[in-house]
Amino acid sequence: MTGGASGIGLATAKEFVERGATVAVLDRTLDGLPEPLHGFTADVTDRASIERAVAEVAERLGGIDVVVNNAGISAVGTVAENDDAEWARVLDVNVIGMARVTAAALPWLRRSEAASVVNVSSIAALNGLPQRALYSASKGAVLALTYAMATDHVAEGIRVNCVCPGTVHTPFVDRMLQGFADPVAERAALDARQATGRMVAPEEVAAAIAYLASPRSVSTTGTALDVDGGVSHLRPRPAGARS
Numbered sequence: 001m002t003g004g005a006s007g008i009g010l011a012t013a014k015e016f017v018e019r020g021a022t023v024a025v026l027d028r029t030l031d032g033l034p035e036p037l038h039g040f041t042a043d044v045t046d047r048a049s050i051e052r053a054v055a056e057v058a059e060r061l062g063g064i065d066v067v068v069n070n071a072g073i074s075a076v077g078t079v080a081e082n083d084d085a086e087w088a089r090v091l092d093v094n095v096i097g098m099a100r101v102t103a104a105a106l107p108w109l110r111r112s113e114a115a116s117v118v119n120v121s122s123i124a125a126l127n128g129l130p131q132r133a134l135y136s137a138s139k140g141a142v143l144a145l146t147y148a149m150a151t152d153h154v155a156e157g158i159r160v161n162c163v164c165p166g167t168v169h170t171p172f173v174d175r176m177l178q179g180f181a182d183p184v185a186e187r188a189a190l191d192a193r194q195a196t197g198r199m200v201a202p203e204e205v206a207a208a209i210a211y212l213a214s215p216r217s218v219s220t221t222g223t224a225l226d227v228d229g230g231v232s233h234l235r236p237r238p239a240g241a242r243s
Contacts, residue, residue: 002026002044002101003071005033007170008120008209011202012068013037015210024057026050026101027071044071044097047104054104064108066213069098069119074176075134082134094138098145109158114215117153119146119162120205123228126164139164143224150222159221161212166228169199194229195236 001016003009004025013023014034023037030039038061042053058064075082075090082090098119109115122139124132143162150160167173167190177183177190191198208227211217226232 001068001070002042002097004037004068005030005039007172008165008168008202008205009068009070012070012206012209015203015206016066016213019210019214021066022061024061026053026057044101045092047100050100051104054101054108058105058108063112064105065112065114065116067102067105067109067117068209068213069101069117071097071101072120072138074172075138076131076176076179077133078131079133081131087134090134090138091141094135095141095145098142102149106153106158109153110156113157114218115156115158116213116215116217117149117158117160118209118212119160120209121146121162121164121224123164123166123226123232125224127232146224147222154221159212159218161221161223161225163205163208163212164224164226164228164232165200165205166194166226166231167199168202168205170202173199194231195234196229198229200227200229 001009001013001023004013005027013025016023017036024040025033025037026040026042028043030041033039040053040057043049072094073090075086102117119142121142124136125139125143129136146160146162153160177186180186205227208225212220212225
């Protein structure tokens with residue numbers, strides 16, 4: 001589990017533990033990581049760091065059955081408002097980081113009888129969101145990467161899927177909101193964007209990831225599961241509006 005020390009990652013790690021799994025968390029900082037999670041310091045932008053951490057996880061825990069590629073960073077702005085360095089930084093974390101982690105884990109996944117990879121994409125992959133050009137491009141790449149990896153490894157018994165959350169209320173989002181002139185108004189807009197009228201809870205995404213990772217989902221591969229409060233497909237009328 002990458003990015004497992006907070007937000008969606010931490011909620012997912014706890015969900016897996018509740019279901020009886022032994023969970024390794026890879027993150028740059030592990031302060032306050034609760035037991036019984038196993039923490040390993042790693043940076044998804046550093047291949048050597050990832051390879052060391054993954055090898056240590058496999059040795060200490062006796063193998064690897066599931067990889068959850070959750071580590072990611074945000075970006076706000078149009079194509080004119082993020083420079084080349086920012087494009088490189090975000091794509092390195094959000095896309096290439098997933099490739100690095102999965103590649104490092106493949107030798108152990110190939111030995112597993114219940115191998116699964118779950119990537120965290122976003123509704124931004126298939127919905128045009130304002131001021132999210134770079135972030136949307138990175139999450140669109142994650143969706144395409146999921147389908148490609150699922151095809152490449154299906155014959156090896158490795159299932160690859162992704163979740164596409166709507167806006168999830170995490171520390172990640174709270175930090176992003178501080179970049180706006182009116183964080184309160186922006187928070188209200190994010191809540192309203194979901195048809196349900198509120199942001200998605202991390203635990204709801206965690207449950208979806210656990211479903212995709214479960215060996216009971218053996219026929220589910222190459223799938224993108226929306227956990228988005230209906231934002232992608234529902235267009236409810238505002239209260240009091242006429243048809």
